[in-house]
Amino acid sequence: xxxxxxxxxxxxxxxxxxxxxxxxxxxxxxxxxxxxxxxxxxxxxxxxxxxxxxxxxxxxxxxxxxxxxxxxxxxxxxxxxxxxxxxxxxxxxxxxxxxxxxxxxxxxxxxxxxxxxxxxxxxxxxxxxxxxxxxxxxxxxxxxxxxxxxxxxxxxxxxxxxxxxxxxxxxxxxxxxxxxxxxxxxxxxxxxxxxxxxxxxxxxxxxxxxxxxxxxxxxxxxxxxxxxxxxxxxxxxxxxxxxxxxxxxxxxxxxxxxxxxxxxxxxxxxxxxxxxxxxxxxxxxxxxxxxxxxxxxxxxxxxxxxxxxxxxxxxxxxxxxxxxxxxxxxxxxxxxxxxxxxxxxxxxxxxxxxxxxxxxxxxxxxxxxxxxxxxxxxxxxxxxxxxxxxxxxxxxxxxxxxxxxxxxxxxxxxxxxxxxxxxxxxxxxxxxxxxxxxxxxxxxxxxxxxxxxxxxxxxxxxxxxxxxxxxxxxxxxxxxxxxxxxxxxxxxxxxxxxxxxxxxxxxxxxxxxxxxxxxxxxxxxxxxxxxxxxxxxxxxxxxxxxxxxxxxxxxxxxxxxxxxxxxxxxxxxxxxxxxxxxxxxxxxxxxxxxx
Numbered sequence: 001x002x003x004x005x006x007x008x009x010x011x012x013x014x015x016x017x018x019x020x021x022x023x024x025x026x027x028x029x030x031x032x033x034x035x036x037x038x039x040x041x042x043x044x045x046x047x048x049x050x051x052x053x054x055x056x057x058x059x060x061x062x063x064x065x066x067x068x069x070x071x072x073x074x075x076x077x078x079x080x081x082x083x084x085x086x087x088x089x090x091x092x093x094x095x096x097x098x099x100x101x102x103x104x105x106x107x108x109x110x111x112x113x114x115x116x117x118x119x120x121x122x123x124x125x126x127x128x129x130x131x132x133x134x135x136x137x138x139x140x141x142x143x144x145x146x147x148x149x150x151x152x153x154x155x156x157x158x159x160x161x162x163x164x165x166x167x168x169x170x171x172x173x174x175x176x177x178x179x180x181x182x183x184x185x186x187x188x189x190x191x192x193x194x195x196x197x198x199x200x201x202x203x204x205x206x207x208x209x210x211x212x213x214x215x216x217x218x219x220x221x222x223x224x225x226x227x228x229x230x231x232x233x234x235x236x237x238x239x240x241x242x243x244x245x246x247x248x249x250x251x252x253x254x255x256x257x258x259x260x261x262x263x264x265x266x267x268x269x270x271x272x273x274x275x276x277x278x279x280x281x282x283x284x285x286x287x288x289x290x291x292x293x294x295x296x297x298x299x300x301x302x303x304x305x306x307x308x309x310x311x312x313x314x315x316x317x318x319x320x321x322x323x324x325x326x327x328x329x330x331x332x333x334x335x336x337x338x339x340x341x342x343x344x345x346x347x348x349x350x351x352x353x354x355x356x357x358x359x360x361x362x363x364x365x366x367x368x369x370x371x372x373x374x375x376x377x378x379x380x381x382x383x384x385x386x387x388x389x390x391x392x393x394x395x396x397x398x399x400x401x402x403x404x405x406x407x408x409x410x411x412x413x414x415x416x417x418x419x420x421x422x423x424x425x426x427x428x429x430x431x432x433x434x435x436x437x438x439x440x441x442x443x444x445x446x447x448x449x450x451x452x453x454x455x456x457x458x459x460x461x462x463x464x465x466x467x468x469x470x471x472x473x474x475x476x477x478x479x480x481x482x483x484x485x486x487x488x489x490x491x492x493x494x495x496x497x498x499x500x501x502x503x504x505x506x507x508x509x510x511x512x513x514x515x516x517x518x519x520x521x522x523x524x525x526x527x528x529x530x531x532x533x534x535x536x537x538x539x540x541x542x543x544x545x546x547x548x549x550x551x552x553x554x555x556x557x558x559x560x561x562x563x564x565x566x567x568x569x570x571x572x573x574x575x576x577x578x579x580x581x582x583x584x585x586x587x588x589x590x591x592x593x594x595x
Contacts, residue, residue: 003104003110003113004112004360005018005354006116006151006350008148009134010175010349011072011203012173012201013320014096015035015346015350017350017353018108019354024155024350024354024355024358026351028103028107033053036052037055038068039052040055040096040506042062043062043065049506051095060239065083066238067080070096071176074089074127087503087506088498090131093130094134094135094138094503097117097137097138097140101115101139113139114142116357117353118350118352120148120173122196122197124431124443125473132145137511144356144469148178148318148349149178150180150182151349151356152171153180153189154355156314156340157184157187157370158364160184161187161369161370162186162187165184165314166182166307167181168181168302168335169182170316170317171349172322172327173201173319174201174202174203175198175203176198176201177196177197177198178195179194181302181312187371191375192304192305193302193305195298200294202245202320208286209245209247209286210244213244213259213261213274216274220274221267221272225264228265228266230266231266236264239261240261247259247278248324249323251283252324255281256280258275258276259277259278262275280325287326291324291326291327291330292330295330298334312335312338317345319346320345355370371546373406375406376407379433380399380400380401380429380467380473381398382437383437384397384398385418396435400413401467407467408466408469409466410464410466410578412463412465412578413463414460420456422451423449423450423451424449426446428442431443443473446486459480461479463476464477474488544566547565562588568584
């Protein structure tokens with residue numbers, strides 16, 4: 001069996017970490033750099049594919065064959081060109097992951113075949129599945145996906161197990177923004193709520209500077225840069241993009257930055273470029289709307305957590321873009337005196353992923369470490385025929401698992417046939433917030449037949465949604481009168497995970513051959529007994545982890561109460577008694593939080 005690593009697969013940069021002597025440690029690339037650009041480039045001259053820093057160094061001179069910021073398109077049914085070949089976004093990500101895997105194997109001196117990979121908290125089921133597929137293509141088994149802010153909080157929590165505090169993670173990365181509220185209580189890290197924007201990040205700040213550069217060029221030369229005859233637009237764009245990113249970073253620690261691009265085009269037979277300054281004040285005016293747009297997700301996350309600004313004890317700012325001076329000012333304004341710098345903004349997410357990997361493999365003792373709970377980030381439900389404002393419509397969205405439900409979770413609702421003699425039904429699966437199903441995102445569908453012919457409303461169908469820690473949804477439909485079942489592990493219909501067939505020549509690792517494990521032990525280092533074979537095990541595992549951790553911290557009398565309920569709960573899971581599992585799970589959870 002190979003090693004396991006934690007990976008922060010970012011929009012602009014990625015980081016890798018592993019557990020060494022019980023502690024997370026960053027893995028460098030072959031040049032000793034800890035931060036690795038999420039860039040892929042094909043060097044036609046040498047017929048080689050590069051990823052990471054080597055590809056980053058080619059982003060201007062080889063702009064036509066370089067792909068950057070592909071994470072923004074993860075899960076989309078679109079293709080990009082590399083050396084004339086079409087690739088899906090998750091295939092490009094697989095090239096990056098394959099390179100990261102190679103760095104880890106060089107460092108660890110052995111095979112790496114598994115990874116915990118982080119994603120933005122607001123990634124959809126579709127995007128998470130695409131991320132897992134990218135790992136599989138890169139030769140990595142990905143049984144655990146963890147949200148980036150949660151991973152950052154784990155990097156903090158591992159050194160503060162005895163603390164009790166409300167934590168807010170403000171995560172502004174290269175392409176996404178997340179804010180997550182968590183409670184740390186005696187080693188339990190409980191996610192309260194997450195909000196954010198998957199289309200806001202450092203690249204948008206770069207774009208504001210790029211627009212400024214183009215405007216200044218127009219002022220100086222009286223012509224739009226890209227309208228100049230014979231211009232190499234791809235290389236010019238690459239030069240401007242690189243300079244915008246550099247000066248943005250420069251302005252995080254100084255008041256004035258110089259923009260110097262010696263050659264952009266040839267005008268009237270003369271080479272022309274741009275040499276101008278950009279002050280921090282001007283940069284902040286250009287990007288004010290971007291910074292201000294992060295206020296609302298912070299407010300929404302607090303409201304969903306039933307907390308006020310004053311209730312937050314610790315604020316962790318992570319993601320490279322959180323270093324922007326105006327961002328730091330905003331966070332300090334919202335939470336004066338509460339911003340902590342205990343963790344490295346660039347490395348915290350990868351460190352947290354490694355901690356989760358260490359717990360999973362018992363490299364970190366889960367009973368002496370963190371137990372992490374998480375939340376569902378979307379309403380999940382189905383389309384039904386129902387009454388809306390006095391009208392009967394067949395487009396009503398009925399929520400089965402509400403947003404911010406603790407996961408893993410399983411919920412069932414009963415529905416009835418709506419027409420006489422109805423013998424089949426299409427079960428549509430949606431995520432979203434609108435009362436009309438068609439206004440939400442349809443992520444899957446499947447059919448259920450064999451319903452006994454009967455008058456409308458007499459045949460009942462139970463729909464069960466089971467949502468796991470990786471954000472994977474399984475839907476089971478049961479005809480109550482016959483017990484017949486139809487089920488589906490939901491893979492988003494917006495993206496059927498597929499391959500172009502062009503990837504193999506670009507990979508440094510073979511795609512993983514074995515199927516991913518679905519064992520209930522895949523998310524924790526807790527030792528599971530006979531109950532683990534139950535299909536209900538994954539639903540109650542969080543409660544069992546909390547209970548087993550609590551046993552070390554309570555007196556004998558309370559411990560006996562916990563053990564009694566714990567044993568009953570495990571037996572109910574073995575017996576597949578779903579109603580009793582729900583009842584005992586609730587009782588045990590209430591007891592744990594009373595003690």
